[in-house]
Amino acid sequence: MSTFTSTTKQINVKDQAKLAQQASKKLALLSEKEKNEALLTIADILEKESEYILKENQKDLDNGEDKGFSEALMDRLRLTEKRVKEFADGLREVVELHDPVGEILSDWTLDNGLKVEQVRVPLGVIGMIYEARPNVTVDATGLALKSGNAIVLKGGSNAIHSNSAIVSVIHKALATTKIPETAVQFIASTDREAASQLFTMKEHIDVLIPRGGGALIKTVVENATVPVLETGVGNCHVYVDQFADVEKALRIMENAKTDRPAVCNAAETFIFHEAWLLKNAGKVQELFEKHGIEVHGDEKAAELLPDVIPANEKDWAEEYLSLAVAVKVVSSVEEAVSHIERYGTKHSEAIVTENAENAVTFLNSVDAAAVYHNASTRFTDGSALGFGAEIGISTQKLHARGPMGLPALTTIKYRMTGDGQIR
Amino acid sequence: MSTFTSTTKQINVKDQAKLAQQASKKLALLSEKEKNEALLTIADILEKESEYILKENQKDLDNGEDKGFSEALMDRLRLTEKRVKEFADGLREVVELHDPVGEILSDWTLDNGLKVEQVRVPLGVIGMIYEARPNVTVDATGLALKSGNAIVLKGGSNAIHSNSAIVSVIHKALATTKIPETAVQFIASTDREAASQLFTMKEHIDVLIPRGGGALIKTVVENATVPVLETGVGNCHVYVDQFADVEKALRIMENAKTDRPAVCNAAETFIFHEAWLLKNAGKVQELFEKHGIEVHGDEKAAELLPDVIPANEKDWAEEYLSLAVAVKVVSSVEEAVSHIERYGTKHSEAIVTENAENAVTFLNSVDAAAVYHNASTRFTDGSALGFGAEIGISTQKLHARGPMGLPALTTIKYRMTGDGQIR
Known part of the structure; x- marks a missing residue:
């Protein structure tokens, strides 16, 4: 599409996180059907815009060539029509997954008649910090939106054109759905400062998930005051x-x-x-x-x-x-x-x-x-164990351990319904 | 008891955390019965040693008097025979709580015959950082041990004599039980450095729980690389x-x-x-x-x-x-x-x-x-909702939200049993 332009212009990182947070409030109230429709729309538009995505991806590949990247790294960066189709199919698989939001995990009534329900709700805003693979942009967005969360994406600078193109296409798709476009924020800056700003944005970001090598994960864990879901390193x-x-x-x-x-x-x-x-x-x-x-x-x-x-x-x-x-x-x-x-x-x-x-x-x-x-x-x-797509494999003990499916992107809320009960 | 001496001598904080970690390995394998017997022994010995505890508590009260503490703070510090009896009864209530360790949360078999079980296991070592109330020393220890965790206690300097005495009594009691004495570590230093060393001891401590005012919680959250269970502040x-x-x-x-x-x-x-x-x-x-x-x-x-x-x-x-x-x-x-x-x-x-x-x-x-x-x-x-004793009220979204009972002090482990299955 020759008229296609990027929607991922650079604005202040904090403002982006705030926009995501505002969007998360609306997103949390959407039905599973509304979220699924949005994911299917993204899948369709990704396939339609594959030419644009590949063109932008070529810029990253050219840059990698100039910088003398290893063939393994080039392979992680490289998109093809088939890979873009796989992104879309991945989203269609997420549509098939059970939406955990609204699930009542337990409920009971106190002797005084107060009804207590423990209900699953979205975490809110997920900060995703990742390296070379552009597929994380699509996979993480799909899982976040399905579980009612907004997402702030900070991909590696090597994939900046590819990721930016993918997010522009996602924004275009969301414009016709019930999910606000602002629910998906992409940090277009390749500046390391931009990532580290996310580390301390406790007011606006509920969890950080680093995906990548040990050095990246260590940096996030050591510097973040936002809670981190630690993934990955497997010895x-x-x-x-x-x-x-x-x-x-x-x-x-x-x-x-x-x-x-x-x-x-x-x-x-x-x-x-x-x-x-x-x-x-x-x-x-x-x-x-x-x-x-x-x-x-x-x-x-x-x-x-x-x-x-x-x-x-x-x-x-x-x-x-x-x-x-x-x-x-x-x-x-x-x-x-x-x-x-x-x-x-x-x-x-x-x-x-x-x-x-x-x-x-x-x-x-x-x-x-x-x-x-x-x-x-x-x-x-996650897929070997039958969870469907996973957001990563947690090697920490709190919140989620092992392969993390959609429930790992939720928290609970106690919902109490009374008739004037006091203690 | 005139011959009673403190067992909480000051050793290196890192060595204390390591001892707790070693003890946690043994503790994780104990049965509910063995853990309950140990808690009941602690309860009995606490009551028997109440004179010693009150004598040591008097030192903290004298010190508070000298420093001109408010009556509210003095009241939080003050122990009486009745309060010590309440500590013991609190432990007896923890004995009655269901032990979550070993519970199989879900299990299924893959098409290839691999059996998958999601089983609750202890977190490992809990770092408890708290302020004036000596009751936290007993309550937190009881909940930690019952859920198969070792604990490193860092209480406030205002209660140092009371806490030290309580832990000495706990150690004396544990010596006759299956739980190693080293499972309960008390940081006897009133030095702020000692607490901050705990913040980054990821290798040996699995979770930090700060209990106290907003300033304490903020310090822990901002400086810890060990995962934190944030409790408390309620506006x-x-x-x-x-x-x-x-x-x-x-x-x-x-x-x-x-x-x-x-x-x-x-x-x-x-x-x-x-x-x-x-x-x-x-x-x-x-x-x-x-x-x-x-x-x-x-x-x-x-x-x-x-x-x-x-x-x-x-x-x-x-x-x-x-x-x-x-x-x-x-x-x-x-x-x-x-x-x-x-x-x-x-x-x-x-x-x-x-x-x-x-x-x-x-x-x-x-x-x-x-x-x-x-x-x-x-x-x-926790008690109003029927969870029994609670380790705190989580105001964060990860891991546990709201009142935290024993399950909040556990994680899960996937236990796979096969017959040569490969992927």
Whole structure:
């Protein structure tokens, strides 16, 4: 569309947050049907405007080319007609999800007749701070609006043209719906100051969700006074116990490490019980060779396996996100648990064993969002668990832990109905 | 007991947090019975050691006398045999509460046979930062231990001897139970540095709960990187609508303002619909006179009521916690909602009306932990709502909102049981 112009002009960040907050008040009162209609409209218009989005995306790609971005980063940035169609389909999937808003979680009546209801309500305004992937712009907006929340988006500067174009299209779509356009705010500045202003805007923003690398998340957590939903970093372990079934162990290791090495629920360290590894080193070695896995191991690992690079402290804490793995050899399940306690990020941790007692010890003692017995860590994922789309995977303990679906974007309100009751 | 000595010697705050964390691992695995036995032991020993506690409390009272504390503050500090007995009885009540740990909130099986359970687990280590009342030492410890959490206590310097004595008694009691003594850590330093060290100890503390005045809470929220459960400040409003029943309105106003003016769920502002006040100013005046209520009002309030002190911006935001009230006159429910949006603290907000539409507008539009139709704001309280003891009243939206009982001190864990499932 040649006449299409950006609606994401730069205004004061605080004013944007205020506009979002005002919009959130209206949005909170809309019906599920009204919100769904708006999401379907956005989906349709995104597809129609795909040419404009791709044209703007090309600017980011050209810029990336100039700056010599890695192919992995270029791939995260790159949009195609198919990807834009996937954005639209993603929104159509969100339409199918159950709207948690208005759900009465419990209700009771006090002896004096006061009726108490605990009802789900939207959080209000979500601040989303993210890096290179333009798909977050669409996914996060879809989940926020469906759960009755306004959203303030601060994407990475590398994707500024793509994100700006996507939000302009969303605004155009919203203009014909019951959701105010101002419910979706995009911070067009690439200035770091703009993001850090969001950190302390407690008056206008109810929660910040950082999506991206560890450094981004750390910056937000350390500097924000707005409550943060911490997502992401996964230094996940697979512990192969003395009593592990060989076939299950190999299958789970292979899947957890190689299915998608770059995601947060992929395994980063294998912990072997010494006795098991002694018997099965050959098969483990075959697996490593089959996938060209680079092994950073402790001394015992080096004794039992060939080509082991000596592991240092950094390796135990590393989220490789590639076909590299740290290997630790232990002599008990307790030693495995201690290692995970020290280096894990409380994301997803697995034990492979046929021994029920060791399984229980592991599942009860390991402190993580998800603990597995005889299964791959890769299941820590909203769609794998049947939640539908997710806003991220929480590695914190408050509010939401593990994959966060729509309910994580809501809070509750006590609604009391009386007839003059006093205390 | 003349031989009783304090066990709360001063060690490094970080080491204390680490000890609490180690203890939390054991505590998390105890049964409800074992935890209850420990709480009952603490209750018994507290009663037995009441003489020692009162002797130590006297040091704080003497110090308060020297420093010229107000009678209100002295009263918060003062312990008596009866109060110590109440501490013990409070613990016995916690024993009766349902233990949330281990509860399976939901469970399902994926098509591939992987069994998924969402199970409640303790948060881990709770950091409690509080002011003058020594009862928080006992109450918070009881709730933390019952929910399987270790606790690091940082009380106010004014109550240092009382708190230290109480914790020494708790330690003595725990020595004979399954709960490690190290599960209860008391920071004996009165140094502000000691508290602020807790703010950033993310590695060892899972949540901070500040209990006290607005300044304390603000300091914690602004400086902590550990997640905070924000409690307390309540600038609560009662809106008397045009269609309010006179008798209900007067009763609710009286209860909300005068029953216990110093608590957070007491009303601080009355908002009157102009038409209602015009008809009922005399009765409102009678109520104010009956209780000697000091009125800070806007211009219209001053026209309709005698002895109105002109209200300024500060009055609208003020938590008087005394027999003073701000009075705002409006001409619609929407204007009342706007005022609350601007000055409220999202705690407890009430409308008095016989008009169903206005009630719905108010209940849906006002963003607060508790919204009331025709009832006093005083019901926002764990024991009034039937939760038993509460750790505080959350005014934030994440994790827990409103009165926080034992479940607020837990998180969830996904427990997956498979037979070799991969993705």
